[in-house]
Amino acid sequence: MEYEAKPDLLKGRIILVTGAGDGIGRTASLTYARYGATVILLGRTVSKLETLYDEIIQAGFPEPGIVPMDLSVTSAQDIEQMAEVILDKYGRLDGLLHNAAILGERVPFENYDLDQFSRVMQVNFNSVFLLTRLLMPLLKLSDSASVVFTSSGVGARPQAYWGAYAVSKYAVEGLAKLLADELENTSNIRVNILNPGATRTSMRAAAVPGEDPQTLKTPEDLMGLYLYLMGADSAAENGKTFTG
Numbered sequence: 612m613e614y615e616a617k618p619d620l621l622k623g624r625i626i627l628v629t630g631a632g633d634g635i636g637r638t639a640s641l642t643y644a645r646y647g648a649t650v651i652l653l654g655r656t657v658s659k660l661e662t663l664y665d666e667i668i669q670a671g672f673p674e675p676g677i678v679p680m681d682l683s684v685t686s687a688q689d690i691e692q693m694a695e696v697i698l699d700k701y702g703r704l705d706g707l708l709h710n711a712a713i714l715g716e717r718v719p720f721e722n723y724d725l726d727q728f729s730r731v732m733q734v735n736f737n738s739v740f741l742l743t744r745l746l747m748p749l750l751k752l753s754d755s756a757s758v759v760f761t762s763s764g765v766g767a768r769p770q771a772y773w774g775a776y777a778v779s780k781y782a783v784e785g786l787a788k789l790l791a792d793e794l795e796n797t798s799n800i801r802v803n804i805l806n807p808g809a810t811r812t813s814m815r816a817a818a819v820p821g822e823d824p825q826t827l828k829t830p831e832d833l834m835g836l837y838l839y840l841m842g843a844d845s846a847a848e849n850g851k852t853f854t855g
């Protein structure tokens with residue numbers, strides 16, 4: 612998306628990004644901080660979050676928060692505790708980027724590993740439901756909050772051999788659409804779906820191993836869209852799907 616963000620687009624905004632330590636989530640976190648946001652970096656590998664924290668501080672951007680959380684095992688209680696800390700420290704939440712996901716295996720359905728199915732659904736969908744549900748009170752405290760659900764081409768149209776990944780993203784899209792409908796005209800929260808499309812990350816390399824990564828767009832190429840959906844210029848967008 613061609614979008615020229617104002618340098619202070621996200622000044623003073625409090626934005627939580629899941630899967631902030633790597634891939635698209637890392638670039639989005641750094642970009643949001645560059646445009647003035649205080650970013651809450653949620654991820655499972657603390658060293659990656661700390662490296663990103665240092666990078667953001669060294670660049671002179673607003674000090675981010677760090678939430679070490681493994682979404683494959685997280686509970687409602689863990690998320691409630693996090694919500695309390697965010698409320699105490701920041702008073703509200705203006706943005707929530709659901710980005711963390713795992714690919715799982717790409718095999719015929721009849722061979723799909725049972726534990727793997729549950730794990731992919733837990734990370735890619737159940738935790739997304741829990742986070743959204745339990746962070747709603749904080750989002751309602753914002754004058755204009757944006758929730759972005761990351762999907763995929765196979766979330767809109769599930770295809771053979773994509774297994775739990777496609778099912779989980781299909782479910783994510785369902786949740787996003789339900790919520791957008793429910794919140795339309797009744798709140799200051801907007802809800803949209805973002806499909807980044809094939810992007811040069813380790814997930815894409817695992818999904819399509821024979822592909823030359825140099826032929827793919829980079830996470831940086833997507834940042835116009837990621838900024839647009841978090842900033843005031845998208846305040847009227849709700850229930851839509853945006854493709855990178």
Ligand SMILES: NC(=O)c1ccc[n+]([C@@H]2O[C@H](COP(=O)([O-])OP(=O)(O)OC[C@H]3O[C@@H](n4cnc5c(N)ncnc54)[C@H](OP(=O)(O)O)[C@@H]3O)[C@@H](O)[C@H]2O)c1
Nearest residue numbers: 630633634635655656681682683711712809810812814815
């Ligand atoms: N890349 C593409 O071509 C593409 C296409 C369509 C959709 N997407 C979607 O875009 C989003 C970002 O994908 P990506 O390509 O950037 O993937 P990625 O490079 O694999 O990064 C995924 C991020 O999610 C985190 N994560 C994974 N499991 C987690 C868990 N249990 N708890 C907390 N964090 C966890 C990872 O943390 P660690 O680094 O600690 O493992 C990492 O920071 C995903 O929702 C993906 O489905 C990507």
